[in-house]
Amino acid sequence: MLEINSVFFSYGDADEFTYDLHVRTAAATVIQGPSGAGKSTLLHLVAGFLAPLRGDIRWENASLLALPPSERPLSMLFQDNNLFDHLDARTNIALGLDAGLKLSATQKDLVDSAMDQLGIDGLKNKLPPMLSGGQQQRVALARALVRARGRNKPLILLDEPFTALDPLTRDDCLAAVRLLIDDFGMTALIVSHDPADARDLGGDVFSLPGG
Amino acid sequence: MLYPASPHQKLILIGLGMAVLLLALGLAAILALAWHGDGDILTGIGHRTGYVLRSAVLQAGLSVLCSVAVAVPAAVALHRTAQWRWSKVMEMVLGLALVIPTTVAAGGLIAVWGRTGVVARSCEYIFADAGCGAISIYGLHGVILAHMFFNVPLLIRIFLPLLEAIPPTHDRLASLLDLKGFWYFRHVEWPQLKSALPASSLLVFLFCFTSFSLVLMLGGGPKVTTMEVEIYAAIRFSFDLAAASGLSLLQFACAALVVAVIALLNRRQPVASTTERVFASSTSPRPVRLPSDFTGSSCWLITMHTVLIVLIVLPVLVVMVRGLDPALFKVIMQPSFLKGLKTSLGIAFGTSLAVTLLAFLLAGARAGLVTRQEMKASRKSMALILLDGGIMLYLVIPAIVLGTSAFILLRSAGDIFSTAWIVVVAANTLLALPLAIRILETRLTRLFRQQDRLASMLGIDGAVRWRLITLPLLEREIGLVLGLSAALSLGDLGVIALFASQDFQTLPWMLYQAAGRYASDQAAALAFILLGVTIILLISGKYTARLFRIKGSSDA
């Protein structure tokens, strides 16, 4: 379980945000709210790109605050720039396991099976600019999957990842997220302003007050 | 800690340290003069100094305005016509214009715009003498024109990559909104360029503020002047080193003032929310092809190309044509020529290497600082000002001051002539650094913005990050920096003048010598050779940078 306990953050002069919520394991939690409400900020806090002024963020009863992003048990999908455009799909996924790209045989299998599971195994050598939006997101999801299975990082944060996609592709991607949750026990924390996302994913909804 | 350490923390610290060192070194160089010479540091500052400063500021300010006014539409035009083969040629010529030695360029400009130049002769031919004699390039306008020759290519070099990074989403939006021609520029292209304007304008301003031979050659008289003339005269003709030191400090103070003003103006940037902060631009280095509906009327596109041709291509061509003289062979056959060529290339190679390394350090530190600032949504910090200050200093130290100080400092160390090589490389490195840093920094900042969070999350950092993710995407900039710094050092005459000897000569020095003994044909031939070697260096830079490509990466 991911606990966000009385976390307080402020960007300096303006916006102040307070968060208090628990995220159930192996389920989806959708964060909703109007623009400027601090949805992305919350994800950044959990990921470790920002540090709370007060409060604590705990995963399975251990505080995450002292850990840098790469050591936290999570993967994150941003709105874009989720992939390195000059590296092919397979390499992008492999980076999730080892920054130096030296994969053991087991790890290589993990990558292949992740691509298979997400229906993108035909795209191994393709470069991201040649992929559609939906395909790119699924490559990113595959990377999150291999991290969950290979490096014990079961938490996935998604920052409005499907906003720019057309409805059909969006559905496919949401299905992929459900796959990760149901079949692989990942915990998803999703920021979205679209109420339909919450409805389609099931799971908890947490609304942030106005921006 | 409120904000976790930036992934570039180490780089920032090293870069800052370097900048402080450079700043100290630069100031030490200026002060060394005062210390060596006896005399009052303030003697150089007289009642004319105020006028000189005003003249320099006026000229530099106008030069910047005109350069930007031409460079922005020109960059847009080049970007929109990127698929024309001619545009590729144009880009190369622009790169060349940037590094032509000033005297060579001045000769070319006069050959185009002067009384007996191409323009005047064509005018006579067409209008048969009616008022064509009125065209005179000499005066403030001539200086501005000459400055544009160098600065428009520089600005275009900075603007083009920004335009090419316009995200596809913007284009889709534009076609939805039916934005054409000027409106496309206003809403899509201009915002991209706006961000780079302050720093680039500053760079151009400082170049023009400290311009020397161009100001004299085309200024028409002492009415148009800069502090450099005074400083040069103080060192050379009065041998009043203390006065020269005082004037240099004054020049630096003025430049610092300008930097401060621009920094203040920059503070008004609004703080974006997290979602907006993410630059939705692709990391792909491939230029985005514009659907032809955006380009607008071809009339103005052709106009801009013509402007560029007349302003920049023509003088370069003229220099090349004039150099195609039978004297060319005479020059090449001289044994001293090969020696001079070797020396020039050696210095170019050394400078290139040193500049690239240092520029990476400093540009990386700056990009790291800027992205950290953005993350914190805070305004400019002291660190950034310090970094910029250290770099900017070298734009305003006259080459002769650097050279003379180096000479003084080295003399105590031993025989000048054996260490001359190092000094010349060092001085040229310092003088080329600001430009190189600017080129790298624009792209690096973007890359950091786009990649930092992803890389942090994946745990990719340090050398691996550079090798795998950053350097491959900088191929173009690296090539540019390698080539430009080599070419710039090739054209230097200011530093070499103090250290040249029979055994230590460079091509520009040989040009100067040929000129001094009336051998104008040999001088022209050397100018031609200089241009040729410059072109080769620029191209080599581009190809050397390809070494950074990795398997599975996209074509630049």
Next chain:
Amino acid sequence: MLAATPSMALDKPELVIYTYDSFASEWGPGPAIKEKFEKTCNCVVTFVGLDSSVGILGRIQLEGASSKADIALGLDTSLTAIASATGLFAEHKQNIKGKLALPEDVGFWDDPVFTPVDWGYFAFVYNKETMTSPPRSFEELLDPANNIRLVIQDPRTATPGLGLMLWVNAVYGDKAPEIWAKLSPKIVTVTKGWWDSYSMFLEGEADMVLSYSTSPAYHLIAEGKDNFAAASFAEGHYTQVEVAAVLKSSTKPALARLFLQKMLEPEVQSLLPTTNWMYPAAKDAAVPDGFETLIRPEKAFLFSPEEVQRNREAWTEAWVNGLSQ
């Protein structure tokens, strides 16, 4: 080239001479002088070519008392005052009375430190093909009715520029500021160095260029072109005398003085016109054919070094103000 070869230097004393690069280069008089002197001196002559005559003094000043140079060759009379003031130069102890062929108006050469090497007049050079009736005096030049276009150099950065300034002050004295104002509209531009303006003149950008009266000799003798000439002004011309001196810090003063003596001997002096394009300073030196076509002004001016030193700053300011109109 002219670098001393180490093996020789071990045995023989090395005479280091700072001069300007065109003097020292293979096209200048340097190599021949070196050869001639080494025949009799049992020494090695090393010329160090610096970027200009100003550069020579500058380098010596920077090096101070520990300079490697034994002799400075090619300083200009406008610089000799500053040079003396440095206290770095020694007396030449030469008896050159009556041996010199300097213009009469220049008078008796009584400088104890500097010996003349060669000389010339500053003059405006023009192209006979484009200018058929050149001005024959300053008055004619300054006449607002003609549209003569001039290119000159800055007195703060180039010796000829300085020469013109001294010239106008010599001719007009207190009226110099007016003269500058009258000259201003005729000036195309003021360049940093001599070559910048000379090349502009050659390109046709200006009708006349401030240069040396001997410039046409180069075109005549080396290029076979006889269409260049200098304008001879009735008021007279300013002289430029190039000098040499021994440095106090020299470890071989006797040898150095011997060299100075050699410099004034006919066999060396006759080298100078076609390599340095100046008149020889010594009386009995031969002047090559072609030089007779050069102008021989009736009056010559030369300020004493002290006068130059005293007035330079004020005169430069007047120049700047006058030309800024």
